[in-house]
Structure formats: C-alpha cells, structure tokens
Amino acid sequence: MIDAKASGIEHAMMKRLKVFQANKQVAMILTRDYNRTYHRNLGINGLRDEQALNMFDYFQEAVQTNIEKIVDPNKLIVPKDSLEIRKAGSWLYSLGDCLRMKITFFKEQNKRIDTVSIFDSFGHEVQRDRYDVRGFLSLRETLDFDGNVANETMFTPTGKIVYQSYYRRTPNGQVINSLLRLVNYRGNDYYFDNLDELLRFFFDEINQNAGSHNIFISDRSYIVEPGLVNMVTPRKMVCYAHNVITTVPDEPLTSPLFDEVKFELSSPRVDGMILQTAEQLADLKQVSHTKKSLAVIPSAVLDNTELAVANVPMKQRPAHRLITVARIHEQKHLEHTILAFELIKAQVPDATLAIHGYVNDDKLYQKLIKLIASKGLTAAVTFCQYTVDLSSAYQNATLYLSTSRYEGYGMAMVEALSYGVPIISYNIKYGPADIILDGNNGFLVKSGDYRKLALKALSLLQNPQKLQTFSNKAKQSSQRYNFRNSWKAWQQVLTTIERGTSHD
Structure with missing residues (x-):
C-alpha cells in the first residue's frame, strides 16, 4: 500500500x-490493501493514476482520480423528525436521547464525507458506510450486536455492487473473513476463501490484460507472495530483499534465514532474488548454498534533478546543524544518536539535531523524549514531522548521523550525499x-561505539575546511547513483529472467 x-x-x-519509465520500460506498481485515501496518497508522493493500481480500485472500477458525482451530505436520507446537531467535523442526528445517525468528514476535504454510521433504537451501531476521499460511497459494513463486522459490500463510483465479503466467529471467539465474492465481474460471480486467493486472481487478470509472460517484482513478500506464487497464467517472479534476511540481523552467518527467504530460495515458482549489496549476496550464498539466480541492485537511485542540485557551501548553511532521517523504531537505535549528540554539543554548544521520520513505535518515541530531557537537550533536538520532500532539510544540514542496528541499504544516506552532506x-x-568512502565523504565507525561516532563528527565540525572538502566529495560520490547505472543493472536482471522458462 502507498500511504x-x-x-x-x-x-x-x-x-x-x-x-x-525513463527508459521506456512499461511498468506499474500494484498494491493489495484497501485504502480510501489511496489516490490522494499517490498525489502526495508525486505519482499519477496510471503509474499505480490498487486491487480494490480495479474491481471497483475506480482507477481514476476525478469522480463525476460527489455525494452531497445534505442529500443523504436522515432519520425522520430527528434532532440535527452540526459540529466541526461531524453532523449528529438523534431521536430523543438516542443517537441514530452520525456523519463525519475528511479533515482535508471540505464537506467530503468520511463515514456515515447508523444506530438502532438501543444505540448500537448497525451499519457503517465508508466513503472514498474522492467523494463516493465505497464500502458498507454491516455490524453484529457486538459491533463486529458481519459483512462488507463495495461499490463502484456509480453505486453498482461489485464485491461482498462475509465474516464468521471461530469457536474461540475470533472473527475471521470466511468468504469473498466478486459480483458480476465480466458477467460472472467469483468466490474466494481468503484475500490471498483474490489477490492471485487479480494478478492473473492484470497479467492477462497485459499479454501474459510479464515479470512481477515482489517487494513485500509476506503480503504479495501467496498471490504471486499461485498464479495460473504464464509469468516470471523476482523477489527483492529490501532489508536483512536473517532472524538475527547482525549475525547473518550463524542465524536462521527468515521463512519467506527459505521459501523463495527453494520454490521453483520463484525465478530469482535481488539483494542490495554484494556483501549480503555473499553472506546468503555462504549460508544457503543456493543455485537460485541472484543479483545485486541497490534501491537507492537519484534522478537528474537530484544529481544537479547545487552544493550549498557549508559557510552558507546554518552552523552545526546535524540531521538523521529515520522512523522511530528500534532498528534505528536513535538512543545512540542522542547520546552521540550529547557529546558533540558539549564541545560545540550551538549544535542542533533534527530527527526526520514518522513514529513507528510510540512507546519508544516517549522514551526518546525522556532521554533528551534527562540530558538537557530538549531545546536542541527536534523531532520533525514526516514530509515527502526533504530537500530543504538536506540543504541546511552540516552532517548526517546514522546509528542503525541494521539496514537494507540506506536510501536517505544517498539522498544526503546528493546535497553534499557528509555521513558518519x-x-x-x-x-x-x-555508500560511505571512509575518510572521504564521511566516516564508518564500529557499531555501538557512539563515542567514536561523536569524535568523528567533531573532527569535521571543528575544522571548517575539512568539512567543506568532505561535503564536496559527498556530492561527487552521489553521481554514481544515477538512472543510467540503475537501469543497466536492471536490464541485465530482466534479460536473464526473460530467457528462463515461463511458469505456467
């Protein structure tokens, strides 16, 4: 899903x-999960409708951004003789003391309906209509007495029913999806036992529509793999490893491979795997002895606009502004970033630290805030809200710090280089x-040694000429992440896969 x-x-x-697409290769991002703000999210991320396709959008005949008939909330049928209360963000309708209907609105869209809830005479919610941010009724949920979803119905923008799903309660009380139905799809009804079967059907439809024998790249294996491996139309499948592939990330030669990786290496339905570094590929070969087709293609790539960005001289940037781009997650080990910054600030009093990334773990976020406060750094450390465009942050940064426990590659690091930001x-x-040419465009230090990381940072912060030299070399080193080099690697992989035997 693209959020x-x-x-x-x-x-x-x-x-x-x-x-x-820059190299005239027909391609599209396919996603599975239902999301009523999907098309708004595409725009936020700079994508057009034709560049990505969601499974439910496809079956709902709603692949376009613009919808002709936007539902007017004033024309909804409301309970007769009900008392209406209009508040910011919601309209309430009640009979006596009993709430019978509630309309909520998307905050970002003036008078675009978000959800309409219907209540029975006892105050129980019995129906929930969910609207797409584009303005049409998308999903209707019927609720049981306990408030659990009993069944779902999906609609096209014109109101035609195209999908239904049903839920049941297991003996231990768990509510599970028990049956999915496509309604009158191309003249027939289709039934599925679970979402994986529907996803397989979707992939086969897309594959057939595009002439079959297409190559599918699996980026989130735990979501899309069940659909891809069970396809019945001729296709090829390549798995892309975005992160570490062993259960103990920093012990790849002695810890077990993740189950999905074991499957990908053994299944004849998988045509190959792509790793991001030669080191990871070598480690995988050593522990698995696989004969599967393997290749190395880093995920980090910079377009011509990013590569052409002028390198702002360090003397024109805010002094001693440190940056890290990392979601709030244990993987990023931000405690060490903060501890290193404490040592840096003791020597460079006007130093600041900006942490860019969304909160993935709220408990950890609160823990980090307390750590910052305990060190007297509250005024100097800023948690910046997530933003797609970090160009301003990079252009105003002096150094980039990273204390991750493990990574797949480090896309943000490459972006930082393109703006002339040295990395430690x-x-x-x-x-x-x-990514880092040690002693050239940054420094590498032993994992866990935040004191050494701080010393390396100080060696640049306290030597402006050296800092500028590192900045210049950072900018120069980013040039290797161009589209041309990336496409050359992908061409080789695609050609190798295409020459193999199709899976029918």
Whole structure:
C-alpha cells in the first residue's frame, strides 16, 4: 500500500518505477490493501493514476482520480423528525436521547464525507458506510450486536455492487473473513476463501490484460507472495530483499534465514532474488548454498534533478546543524544518536539535531523524549514531522548521523550525499560500507561505539575546511547513483529472467 507517509520500501518502488519509465520500460506498481485515501496518497508522493493500481480500485472500477458525482451530505436520507446537531467535523442526528445517525468528514476535504454510521433504537451501531476521499460511497459494513463486522459490500463510483465479503466467529471467539465474492465481474460471480486467493486472481487478470509472460517484482513478500506464487497464467517472479534476511540481523552467518527467504530460495515458482549489496549476496550464498539466480541492485537511485542540485557551501548553511532521517523504531537505535549528540554539543554548544521520520513505535518515541530531557537537550533536538520532500532539510544540514542496528541499504544516506552532506555511520550490515568512502565523504565507525561516532563528527565540525572538502566529495560520490547505472543493472536482471522458462 502507498500511504501518505510512505516507508523506505515504497519510496524504493517509486524510484524504480521512474527508472523503468525513463527508459521506456512499461511498468506499474500494484498494491493489495484497501485504502480510501489511496489516490490522494499517490498525489502526495508525486505519482499519477496510471503509474499505480490498487486491487480494490480495479474491481471497483475506480482507477481514476476525478469522480463525476460527489455525494452531497445534505442529500443523504436522515432519520425522520430527528434532532440535527452540526459540529466541526461531524453532523449528529438523534431521536430523543438516542443517537441514530452520525456523519463525519475528511479533515482535508471540505464537506467530503468520511463515514456515515447508523444506530438502532438501543444505540448500537448497525451499519457503517465508508466513503472514498474522492467523494463516493465505497464500502458498507454491516455490524453484529457486538459491533463486529458481519459483512462488507463495495461499490463502484456509480453505486453498482461489485464485491461482498462475509465474516464468521471461530469457536474461540475470533472473527475471521470466511468468504469473498466478486459480483458480476465480466458477467460472472467469483468466490474466494481468503484475500490471498483474490489477490492471485487479480494478478492473473492484470497479467492477462497485459499479454501474459510479464515479470512481477515482489517487494513485500509476506503480503504479495501467496498471490504471486499461485498464479495460473504464464509469468516470471523476482523477489527483492529490501532489508536483512536473517532472524538475527547482525549475525547473518550463524542465524536462521527468515521463512519467506527459505521459501523463495527453494520454490521453483520463484525465478530469482535481488539483494542490495554484494556483501549480503555473499553472506546468503555462504549460508544457503543456493543455485537460485541472484543479483545485486541497490534501491537507492537519484534522478537528474537530484544529481544537479547545487552544493550549498557549508559557510552558507546554518552552523552545526546535524540531521538523521529515520522512523522511530528500534532498528534505528536513535538512543545512540542522542547520546552521540550529547557529546558533540558539549564541545560545540550551538549544535542542533533534527530527527526526520514518522513514529513507528510510540512507546519508544516517549522514551526518546525522556532521554533528551534527562540530558538537557530538549531545546536542541527536534523531532520533525514526516514530509515527502526533504530537500530543504538536506540543504541546511552540516552532517548526517546514522546509528542503525541494521539496514537494507540506506536510501536517505544517498539522498544526503546528493546535497553534499557528509555521513558518519555505524558500519553495519548492510549498506553504509557501500555508500560511505571512509575518510572521504564521511566516516564508518564500529557499531555501538557512539563515542567514536561523536569524535568523528567533531573532527569535521571543528575544522571548517575539512568539512567543506568532505561535503564536496559527498556530492561527487552521489553521481554514481544515477538512472543510467540503475537501469543497466536492471536490464541485465530482466534479460536473464526473460530467457528462463515461463511458469505456467
């Protein structure tokens, strides 16, 4: 799914799409999960409708941004003789003391309906209509007495029913999806036991519509793999490893492979796997002895606009502004970023730290805030809200710090280089050693040694001439992440896969 706050994997997919399309290779991002703000999210991330296709959008005949008939909330049928109360963000309708109907609105869209809830005479919600942000009724949920979804109905923008799903309660009380139905799809009804079967059908439809024998790249294996491996139309499938592939990330030679990786390496239905670094590929070969087709293609790539950005001289940037781009997650080990910054600020009093990334773990976020406060750094450390465009942040940054425990590669690091920001990072698996030329455009330090990381940062912050030299070399080193090099690697992989035998 492409969310408004897209993760590194989604950003990698979008960059790859641009590489393909810049080289006249027909390509599209396919997503599974239902999301009523999907098309708004595409726009936020700079994508057009024709560049991405969602499974439910496809079956709802709603692949376009503009919808002709936007539902007017004033024309909805409301309970007769009900008392109406209009508040900011919602309209309430009640009979006596009993709420019978509630309309809520999308905050970003004036008078665009978000949800309409219907209540029975006892105050129980019995129906919930969910509207697409584009303005049409998208999903109707019927609720049981306990408030659980009993069944769902999906509509086209014109109001035609195209999909229904039903739920049941297991003996242990769990509510599960028990049956899915496409209604009158191309003249027939189709029934599925679960979402994986529907996803397989979707992939086969897209494959057939595009002439079959297409190559599918699996980016989130745990979501899309069940659909891809069971396809019945001729196709090829390649799995892309965006992150580490062993259960203990920093011990790849002694810890087990993830189950999905084991499957991908053994299944004849998978045609190949792509890793992001040569080191990761070597580690995988050593522990698996696989004969599967493997290749190395970094996810990080920069377009011509990014590569052409002028390198703002350090003396024209705000002094001593440090930056890191990392979601709030244990993987990023931000405690060490903060501890390193404490040592830096003791020597450079006007230093500041900006942490860019969405909150993935609220408990950790609160813990980090307390750590910052305990160190007396509250005024100097800023958590910046997620934003797609970080160009201003990079152009005003002095250094980039990274204390991750593990990575797949490090796309934000490459972006930082393109703006002439030197990087000081833990030398972890995988990515930093491929990105950072130690002593040239940044420094690599032993994982966990935040004191050494702080010393390396100080060696640049306290030497403006050296800092500028590193900045110039950072900008120069970013040039290798151009579309041309990325496409050359992808061409080789696609050619190799295409020459194999199709899976029918």
